Amino acid sequence: MVEAFAVASGKGGTGKTTSTLALGMALSDDHDVTVVDADTGMANLLFHTGLDDATVTLHDLLIEGTATDVSEATYERFGLSVVPCGTSLAGFAAADPGRLRDVVAELAADTDVLLLDSPAALGSKSAVLPIVLADRTVIVVEPTIPALSDGLKVQEYARSYGTETAGVLLNKVREPAAAVADQAGRHFGGPVLATVPDSDVVRAARRAGEPLLAHAPDSEPAARFREAAARLAVRDGDGDAVAARFKSAVVPDTP
Ligand SMILES: Nc1ncnc2c1ncn2[C@@H]1O[C@H](COP(=O)(O)OP(=O)(O)OP(=O)(O)O)[C@@H](O)[C@H]1O
Numbered sequence: 159m160v161e162a163f164a165v166a167s168g169k170g171g172t173g174k175t176t177s178t179l180a181l182g183m184a185l186s187d188d189h190d191v192t193v194v195d196a197d198t199g200m201a202n203l204l205f206h207t208g209l210d211d212a213t214v215t216l217h218d219l220l221i222e223g224t225a226t227d228v229s230e231a232t233y234e235r236f237g238l239s240v241v242p243c244g245t246s247l248a249g250f251a252a253a254d255p256g257r258l259r260d261v262v263a264e265l266a267a268d269t270d271v272l273l274l275d276s277p278a279a280l281g282s283k284s285a286v287l288p289i290v291l292a293d294r295t296v297i298v299v300e301p302t303i304p305a306l307s308d309g310l311k312v313q314e315y316a317r318s319y320g321t322e323t324a325g326v327l328l329n330k331v332r333e334p335a336a337a338v339a340d341q342a343g344r345h346f347g348g349p350v351l352a353t354v355p356d357s358d359v360v361r362a363a364r365r366a367g368e369p370l371l372a373h374a375p376d377s378e379p380a381a382r383f384r385e386a387a388a389r390l391a392v393r394d395g396d397g398d399a400v401a402a403r404f405k406s407a408v409v410p411d412t413p
């Protein structure tokens with residue numbers, strides 16, 4: 159059983175990495191979950207999982223001619239299989255984004271749920287590939303109309319590659335956002351998965367190098383992320399068929 163989700167947004171800093179790990183931990187109660195830092199240019203999932211000093215990362219898997227096995231870049235943390243990405247510019251420059259297809263295909267054969275922490279914006283091959291590969295996209299936006307507009311662009315792009323919208327996560331919400339949630343509910347092809355408050359506990363989790371659900375499992379934002387995960391209703395899929403689809407995916411040059 160496998161389904162791949164891209165966790166994406168229009169703008170940077172909306173909470174994609176935070177959400178990837180929170181959804182992943184919530185889903186790991188019932189599924190084998192693998193999270194991948196597919197933001198290969200501006201990787202930061204490693205800082206949220208205490209993997210700052212990981213020696214082998216996704217970059218090593220994406221560099222042609224390296225014999226590194228996927229398992230060497232996979233770390234068991236917080237009940238998840240975590241594939242972090244390195245932060246060096248040299249690693250990014252040497253990485254071939256097209257090889258991400260083979261990496262996710264290999265991971266798909268061995269997990270229930272794949273969550274791809276995706277880059278902000280849609281400016282390059284490496285930025286759009288996670289959205290192209292995924293079955294569904296979770297769109298993480300702050301609750302403003304301009305942010306929704308950016309999120310809709312991501313949805314439109316994803317749909318052009320057959321990737322559906324799993325839903326919208328409204329994050330960093332400071333005041334009642336009923337009007338924005340209503341707009342989001344009407345314009346996106348999936349439900350509002352949750353409204354997550356802006357909270358110091360989320361920032362504290364990052365500073366501690368832990369996912370929110372490990373750092374503050376009883377907090378309000380953690381409860382909202384669990385609610386969002388329950389609404390995803392992960393679908394059954396044939397792992398081998400998904401892997402074959404990943405391998406043969408067309409990699410767009412530019413959006
Ligand atoms: N609900 C929240 N309340 C308060 N702070 C939050 C919340 N969600 C995320 N943050 C904080 O916002 C910052 C950015 O979050 P995160 O790294 O998850 O965003 P991102 O979308 O992955 O960013 P990037 O586009 O740079 O990859 C982090 O410091 C994180 O702790």
Ligand SMILES: [Mg+2]
Nearest residue numbers: 174175197202
């Ligand atoms: Mg991020």
